[in-house]
Every structure is written in structure tokens, then in C-alpha cells.
Amino acid sequence: MPELPEVETTVRGIAPHVEGQVIRQVVIRQPQLRWPVPVNLPEILPNLTIRSVSRRAKYLLISTDAGTIILHLGMSGSLRILPKEKPADKHDHIDFIFNNGTILRYNDPRRFGAVLWTTSSPAGHDLLKDLGPEPLSSDFDGMHLYRLSRNRKAPIKSFVMDGHVVVGVGNIYANEALFMAGIHPKRHAGRIALARYQLLADCIKTVLHSAIEQGGTTLRNFVNEAGNPGYFKQQLRVYGRAGQPCPHCLRPLTEIRVTNRSTVFCVNCQH
Incomplete structure (x- = not known):
């Protein structure tokens, strides 16, 4: 299972490629992950700009002006930066396609991960609100x-x-x-x-x-x-x-x- 270092590695890896990019299209091939993927993401996300990519615990937070994508890699998930011409493989469940022609692709063979959406502060989300401090922060000693x-x-x-x-x-x-x-x-x-x-x-x-x-x-x-x-x-x-x-x-x-x-x-x- 990807743990905090793997999630932090993913955040640091994808951030330079997606921050500032405008989402052109969202493709959902498999909506049944740990929780159902919001069916309206293909309508909500196009034309929004990715403002930041961050992490809380093992959750990736991809922020836009309209809300935040909350993403969890589950037991076997990963995110890849790929060219738009790259064909999808069997377990490539979701594509975030950007105006510059690149794709942020979510792959998850076991489908224990999650892709969710909130228009409120992620800190108040049910999955995040009761979590303890970050281990690499000054709040933890x-x-x-x-x-x-x-x-x-x-x-x-x-x-x-x-x-x-x-x-x-x-x-x-x-x-x-x-x-x-x-x-x-x-x-x-x-x-x-x-x-x-x-x-x-x-x-x-x-x-x-x-x-x-x-x-x-x-x-x-x-x-x-x-x-x-x-x-x-x-x-x-x-x-x-x-x-x-x-x-x-x-x-x-x-x-x-x-x-x-x-x-x-x-x-x-x-x-």
C-alpha cells in the first residue's frame, strides 16, 4: 500500500506538471472505486485551472478555484504524467486531460483508492477532519x-x-x-x-x-x-x-x- 512517503513522492512528482494547467477533459472509465467517483466530474472540471497539489495524511489534494479533488491511492494506485496519445491500459480508470496535451492518469488494479470532489475546505471533510498531526510537522513531537x-x-x-x-x-x-x-x-x-x-x-x-x-x-x-x-x-x-x-x-x-x-x-x- 502506498504510505506517506509514496504519497509525498507522488505530490512532488506531479505538482510541477499540473500546477497552472487548465483541465480540458475528464475521462472516467471505471466509476466504482472504494467510493463511487462523482459522475458529474466531466461537467464540473473542464476549464478549471489547477492551483496547487498538496497532501494531508495519505490523501492528495488537487485544488482549483471551484473546489478540491481528494484522491487516495488505496492499496495499489498510482498517478502518471503521460502524453495524450498514450493508450489506456486495463487498470487506467481516470484521465485528467490538460490543454497542453498531457494527461494525469489514475491507475488502480485493486480499486481500493478514491477520487472525490468537495467545494468546501478539505480540512473539514469527513475523511480528514479527525486526523492527527503530520509527522514531519512541528506539531508532532x-x-x-x-x-x-x-x-x-x-x-x-x-x-x-x-x-x-x-x-x-x-x-x-x-x-x-x-x-x-x-x-x-x-x-x-x-x-x-x-x-x-x-x-x-x-x-x-x-x-x-x-x-x-x-x-x-x-x-x-x-x-x-x-x-x-x-x-x-x-x-x-x-x-x-x-x-x-x-x-x-x-x-x-x-x-x-x-x-x-x-x-x-x-x-x-x-x-
Whole structure:
């Protein structure tokens, strides 16, 4: 599933190509995604100019003067910048065609993504209004985690993956950050001291920044706007490496399930 670094990579990749462009036509080939695609988009969007492309959590926000396209990549979605002559493939569900002849094409084999429209502020949308802070912002730090964690018995891994606590810390990056911070993934969130939360918050920021610099992580489907994979996979220290040596102590890494998610850690280095 594309996580925050993959979505941020997509935003940074498509923004220079679409900001300032005028939408000429919208083609919807498959309207049934996670939620139905608004049927009136082909009538609403033509002649509107894309003013900005941004991100909130794992949602892309494509803003115009009349409203905002809210787009989620789901489990397998991607956005590509293509010439208008490029024929559509099987899973190319939506095209945003611009006056300059380029296309922003949405591809989603599993159709768990979403393309929605709002004329109100996206911050107040039902999908966004209750989300926690961005992990790369100044609003997120160890004190924030410590304050929300008091009396919480949930495993720390589940806690940091809760979008109401902080957005965008998906399974891959939770594994990596907890390893970097030396925290056992099943440790109760309410039993972790402030100093360790300060370290964990810094590790989350470090892991996410590194992943963005590498263009995200490609495990199966993710590609950027040019169709290239992300390269952070080569830097993964624990995720997907069960049974292999720990990068620190060389003992075999252990895999367990935490809230039904694959979790890899070192029993010697993480406490």
C-alpha cells in the first residue's frame, strides 16, 4: 500500500506538471472505486485551472478555484504524467486531460483508492477532519505522543499507526522507526517514558525523511509519476527481513503479528 512517503513522492512528482494547467477533459472509465467517483466530474472540471497539489495524511489534494479533488491511492494506485496519445491500459480508470496535451492518469488494479470532489475546505471533510498531526510537522513531537499515550494499553506499534494520534506512519515505517528507537513493538504505549517518546518521534521523522529522499518504498505496485519504483526498499533494516541477521547484533530477526500486521523486530535490541 502506498504510505506517506509514496504519497509525498507522488505530490512532488506531479505538482510541477499540473500546477497552472487548465483541465480540458475528464475521462472516467471505471466509476466504482472504494467510493463511487462523482459522475458529474466531466461537467464540473473542464476549464478549471489547477492551483496547487498538496497532501494531508495519505490523501492528495488537487485544488482549483471551484473546489478540491481528494484522491487516495488505496492499496495499489498510482498517478502518471503521460502524453495524450498514450493508450489506456486495463487498470487506467481516470484521465485528467490538460490543454497542453498531457494527461494525469489514475491507475488502480485493486480499486481500493478514491477520487472525490468537495467545494468546501478539505480540512473539514469527513475523511480528514479527525486526523492527527503530520509527522514531519512541528506539531508532532515526543510530548505529543507521551500525552496521548497515558493509560493506553495498546501496543506501541498500533498506537503510532493510529491516524488519530499521528497520520501516515504505516506498517513499513512503524517497523523501521521502532527498531531505530530500540522499542519492542508490543510494549504498552502507556508504559513508555517521555524520553523514549522523544527518541521515537525523532526516529519516525528520520525514517520518513529518508524514504521520501529515496522516492518511497516499492514492494509490489508503487511507481512515481514517471513510472519508476521507489528505492527505500534497499535501506529497510527490519521490515521483510524476518530470519535475517539484525543489523546491530546479528541475531536473527523475529516476525510476529501485531493487530494482524506483519511485525519484524530484534528481541535483543528492542525492549
